Structures are given as C-alpha cells and as structure tokens.
Amino acid sequence: MPSFAEVKAGLAMPLSDAMETQRSIRRLRSDPVDDETVRACLELAIKAPTGGNLQNWEFVVVRDPDVKHQLARLNRQAWSVMRRIYRTQVRNDEKGLRGLAAGQWLADHFEETPVVVVACLRGPRAWFPPVVVTSYYGSIFPAVQNLLLAARALGLGAALTTLPVWSSWMARRTLGLPWNVSPIAAVPLGWPQGRYGPTIRRPVDEVTHLDRYGKPFGG
Amino acid sequence: MPSFAEVKAGLAMPLSDAMETQRSIRRLRSDPVDDETVRACLELAIKAPTGGNLQNWEFVVVRDPDVKHQLARLNRQAWSVMRRIYRTQVRNDEKGLRGLAAGQWLADHFEETPVVVVACLRGPRAWFPPVVVTSYYGSIFPAVQNLLLAARALGLGAALTTLPVWSSWMARRTLGLPWNVSPIAAVPLGWPQGRYGPTIRRPVDEVTHLDRYGKPFGG
Numbered sequence: 279m280p281s282f283a284e285v286k287a288g289l290a291m292p293l294s295d296a297m298e299t300q301r302s303i304r305r306l307r308s309d310p311v312d313d314e315t316v317r318a319c320l321e322l323a324i325k326a327p328t329g330g331n332l333q334n335w336e337f338v339v340v341r342d343p344d345v346k347h348q349l350a351r352l353n354r355q356a357w358s359v360m361r362r363i364y365r366t367q368v369r370n371d372e373k374g375l376r377g378l379a380a381g382q383w384l385a386d387h388f389e390e391t392p393v394v395v396v397a398c399l400r401g402p403r404a405w406f407p408p409v410v411v412t413s414y415y416g417s418i419f420p421a422v423q424n425l426l427l428a429a430r431a432l433g434l435g436a437a438l439t440t441l442p443v444w445s446s447w448m449a450r451r452t453l454g455l456p457w458n459v460s461p462i463a464a465v466p467l468g469w470p471q472g473r474y475g476p477t478i479r480r481p482v483d484e485v486t487h488l489d490r491y492g493k494p495f496g497g
Numbered sequence: 498m499p500s501f502a503e504v505k506a507g508l509a510m511p512l513s514d515a516m517e518t519q520r521s522i523r524r525l526r527s528d529p530v531d532d533e534t535v536r537a538c539l540e541l542a543i544k545a546p547t548g549g550n551l552q553n554w555e556f557v558v559v560r561d562p563d564v565k566h567q568l569a570r571l572n573r574q575a576w577s578v579m580r581r582i583y584r585t586q587v588r589n590d591e592k593g594l595r596g597l598a599a600g601q602w603l604a605d606h607f608e609e610t611p612v613v614v615v616a617c618l619r620g621p622r623a624w625f626p627p628v629v630v631t632s633y634y635g636s637i638f639p640a641v642q643n644l645l646l647a648a649r650a651l652g653l654g655a656a657l658t659t660l661p662v663w664s665s666w667m668a669r670r671t672l673g674l675p676w677n678v679s680p681i682a683a684v685p686l687g688w689p690q691g692r693y694g695p696t697i698r699r700p701v702d703e704v705t706h707l708d709r710y711g712k713p714f715g716g
Contacts, residue, residue, distance in 0.1 A: 290511035293650045297544045297643055313715065320705055324698045325516045326642060327657050330583060331596060333699050342708040356628070364549060377550060405624065409575070409663040412634065412681055416657060419638030423545060424516055426639070427646075431512045438546050438635060444628040454709035462631055479543045480552050486539055489561040490673035496532065 279307075279469055280433070282314035289318065291431040299474045300427060302377075303435030304384040306468030311392045315432060316467065319395070322428040326420035329413035334401050335421055338453050338461075340394040348452040349396075349442040349464065350388035356441035357385040373478075384466065388442070391466040396443060396453060397422050403446070403460045418462050425465055435470030438463055498526075498688055499652070501533035508537065510650040518693045519646060521596075522654030523603040525687030530611045534651060535686065538614070541647040545639035548632035553620050554640060557672050557680075559613040567671040568615075568661040568683065569607035575660035576604040592697075603685065607661070610685040615662060615672060616641050622665070622679045637681050644684055654689030657682055 316339055328334065340346055361381060368374025384391075397418055404414035422438060429436035443449040443461035450461060486495040535558055547553065559565055580600060587593025603610075616637055623633035641657055648655035662668040662680035669680060705714040 289513040292509035293512050293515045293646060294508040294541060296512045297541045297647075300544060300546070302546055317701060317714075320701045322513060322516045324701060324704065325519060325696060327519070327521055327645070329659075330586065331593075333704070335704055336710070337701075337705045337714075338710060339705060339707050339714050345708050367549065374550070403627065405627075405630075408622065408624075408665055408679075409659050411624075411630070412659045415631065415634030416638050416641070416659060416682060419635050420642035420645070420657065422635075423639035423642040426546070427512060428516075438639065440548075440628050440631045440635060446627055453706075454711065456710065459710065460627075463635060477544060482536060482539045482543060482556075485543065485552070485554055486556045486558060487672075488558050489564050491555070491557060491675065491678065492673065495536075495556075495558050 279309035279311070282312055282318060285315060285432045286318065288431045288433055289428065296427050296431050298476055300430045301474050301477050302437035303470045303472055303474070304380040304437050304466070305471040306391055306435045306466060307471055308390040308392060309469055311434065311467055311469065315434065316393055316395070318432065319425050319428040323421040323425040326424045328417040332417065334399055335418055336398040336400055336459055338396040338398065340396060343389065345452060346389055346391065346394060349394055352444060352448055353388050353442040354385050356444040357381060360441065391468055393467040394442065395425065395465045395467060396461050397463045397465070398455060398459050398461050400459050402458065422463050422465065429467060430474055433469070434467050436465050436467050438465060440464070498528035498530070501531055501537060504534060504651045505537065507650045507652055508647065515646050515650050517695055519649045520693050520696050521656035522689045522691055522693070523599040523656050523685070524690040525610055525654045525685060526690055527609040527611060528688050530653065530686055530688065534653065535612055535614070537651065538644050538647040542640040542644040545643045547636040551636065553618055554637055555617040555619055555678050557615040557617065559615060562608065564671060565608055565610065565613060568613055571663060571667055572607050572661040573604050575663040576600060579660065610687055612686040613661070614644065614684045614686060615680050616682045616684070617674060617678050617680045619678050621677065641682050641684065648686060649693055653686050655684050655686050657684060659683070
C-alpha cells in the first residue's frame with residue numbers, strides 16, 4: 279500500500295479535476311492507510327467554513343476492530359431498511375443497480391475498511407427552527423466534502439454515509455462521545471478496488487433558474 | 498471586471514491551495530460577474546454527492562434588483578437578531594469583531610451584490626428522524642462547498658449564508674419556488690474588495706480522536 283510520501287503530490291491536483299472525478303467508492307481494499315494520509319485529509323477538512331466560525335466539529339478516526347464492528351452492525355441495520363427503499367427507486371436503472379450493489383458490498387465488508395472517519399458536531403442537536411438546523415448541518419458537511427475531495431486527490435476511496443451513525447444514541451455509546459457531541463456522518467476510507475472517473479449529472483440548465491423559479495438561466 | 502476567459506485558468510488551482518486559502522468574503526464589489534463565470538461554479542457544484550444520488554437540488558441565480566432587495570430585507574431582519582448573539586460570543590476577540598463588521602457590511606450592501614445563488618432542495622423538508630434530516634442537508638452542503646471552492650479558484654468572493662432565506666415561506670414567495678422546493682442557503686458572489694488568504698483553525702489534534710472520544714490521534 280502506498281505511504282503518504284508516495285501520494286501527497288496528489289493534493290496539488292487541479293481543483294476542477296478533483297471535483298469532476300469525485301465519486302463515491304464503497305469497494306475498498308483492506309490494506310492499511312497510514313496516519314499521515316488520514317491526517318492530510320483532516321487538515322483540509324477543517325479549512326471548511328462553519329456557522330459563526332465556531333469550528334464546533336470533532337472527528338473520530340476509527341481503526342479499532344471492535345469499534346468498527348459496532349459501526350458495521352449499525353450500518354447493516356440501517357442498510358436492511360434502506361436497500362428496500364432504494365430498490366423501489368432504482369427499478370431497472372443500471373446505474374442505480376450498481377449503486378445498490380456497492381451499498382450491499384459495503385454492508386458485507388464494513389469490518390474490512392481500514393479507517394472510518396466519523397464527523398461529529400458539538401452542541402445540542404438542532405431540530406428547530408429550520409434556519410438554525412440549516413446552520414447546524416452547514417457547519418459539518420462542507421468539512422466532509424473537503425475530506426472527500428482530499429481523499430480523491432490522494433487516490434483514497436471514500437464515500438459520504440450516514441447509515442453507520444443512524445442511531446445517535448448507539449453510535450455515541452460506541453464512540454464514547456459525550457452527550458453534547460452528535461455523530462453526523464461516517465466516511466469509510468481505503469485504497470479503492472475500483473477507480474475514480476468522470477460522473478454524469480443532470481445538466482446545470484435543468485436545475486438552474488434565473489431570478490425566479492421556472493425562468494431559464496441562459497448563461 | 499474580468500471575464501470568464503480571463504479567470505477560467507484559476508479552476509486548475511491545486512486543490513490544497515484552494516482549500517487552504519478559502520475564506521468567507523462578504524465585502525464584494527458591485528461590478529458585474531458574467532453568466533459564464535457563474536455557470537462554471539454551478540457546473541462544479543453539481544459534481545458533489547447527494548443521498549441516493551437523487552440530485553434533488555435546484556439553484557436560483559438572482560440578478561434582478563427587486564428579488565435581491567427582498568433577499569436583502571430578509572437578511573437584515575435575521576442579521577438584526579444574529580448580530581446581538583454574535584456580539585456576546587465574540588466580546589473583544591479581534592477576529593470575531595472583524596467577522597461581525599463583515600456581516601454588518603453585507604447587511605448594509607446586500608443589494609449591491611452582483612449575483613446571489615440560492616441553493617434549494619426539492620422534496621419535503623426533513624425534520625425527523627435525525628438520520629433522514631442528516632441525509633437531507635448532506636445532499637446540498639457538499640454542492641455549496643464545491644461552489645465556494647470554485648468561486649475561490651476563479652478569484653470570486655463568496656460566503657455561505659443562511660440568513661437571506663431564514664424564512665422559507667418568505668424566501669419561497671420571493672423566488673417563486675413551488676411548495677415542495679425549500680431554499681437552504683444563499684451565496685453572494687462578486688469580485689472581492691479584500692483578498693483570500695490562509696485561514697487559522699483550531700489544530701487537527703484538538704478536534705480528532707482515535708477510536709473513542711478522548712483518545713489522542715497521534716498520526
């Protein structure tokens with residue numbers, strides 16, 4: 279497996295290349311990922327903005343097999359529900375079926391993931407009013423996206439998942455989190471079995487409006 | 498003001514440079530930003546991941562003075578409340594006071610912002626259970642972060658704000674959004690009066706734990 283010294287040059291990847299080829303990679307090799315490589319991802323994660331610049335995040339880097347096993351159990355519980363919902367949504371769409379298979383693969387092999395980074399927020403979990411809830415989640419997902427882009431640039435496979443922390447109560451117990459720290463998302467990290475590559479999206483024109491909803495953005 | 502042709506090379510900025518120098522810029526020049534430049538930011542925004550790859554986002558690019566004025570009013574309403582809260586938090590911290598002044602500047606000059614991009618989500622606004630709420634917001638803030646990083650790479654000033662859409666009901670009316678599309682965040686875009694530059698954050702070691710909360714991450 280590559281060391282940080284071998285992959286760190288990847289962080290100079292052009293920004294647009296990193297974004298255009300970012301892709302959720304759930305099929306990961308079990309080969310170790312060194313601490314320096316994980317740290318490089320975290321160093322860039324914490325450059326993201328937070329509401330009021332509070333930087334009220336906490337990250338747990340999980341390598342311990344027992345802790346990983348507990349997260350794997352939580353992930354399987356949630357996946358057994360979610361796969362049914364996804365299955366009705368994707369039907370015979372080939373791309374959706376591939377995503378479903380990748381989710382199943384992760385559920386079956388979660389314990390083999392070399393590192394899982396759990397991103398958490400300190401402070402009471404916001405649930406009302408909407409603008410406060412928005413600021414709350416807006417203070418962690420930009421950091422998670424930086425983490426994912428950094429992983430991509432280093433050649434690490436990664437995916438944004440929430441299922442391993444679907445129960446805050448159980449995930450908090452597993453990770454020994456204080457009552458006022460909530461686990462928000464889990465990012466499995468490892469050297470990929472597959473590869474990154476360009477992704478296909480609904481085009482900008484289909485989802486962009488000028489001034490008011492429904493008026494085309496001609497730009 | 499620079500055209501897209503003049504700034505587009507910036508998108509090749511090394512990923513780590515873009516992240517390390519990303520900073521909320523609220524003091525913007527009123528000079529126009531062309532559609533191509535805005536489009537380039539959106540093209541990269543939509544490369545971000547979404548829960549179940551649903552891509553259930555909608556973006557409204559606001560240039561119209563009347564629509565901007567309505568958002569400015571909403572922003573001022575929320576700011577008049579938030580500045581009091583921030584003021585008690587920052588006390589005499591110099592950096593916090595600068596942030597407060599920048600927020601005040603934006604409140605006073607919001608109408609002069611050349612472009613405001615409002616990021617929205619289609620589908621019922623999630624409020625329970627937490628894992629569903631997390632997936633909901635996790636499907637828009639990675640895109641917003643891509644937008645902010647793209648803006649930084651192009652030399653555009655930008656900031657992640659929620660105050661101009663603090664009232665979903667009023668923002669929805671202002672933007673003509675259908676009932677099932679919720680405005681989540683607003684990003685004012687313009688050529689900066691100030692400059693980007695390295696940011697200071699609490700160090701990784703202070704916010705990172707190994708396996709369980711409280712155990713130092715030595716990596």
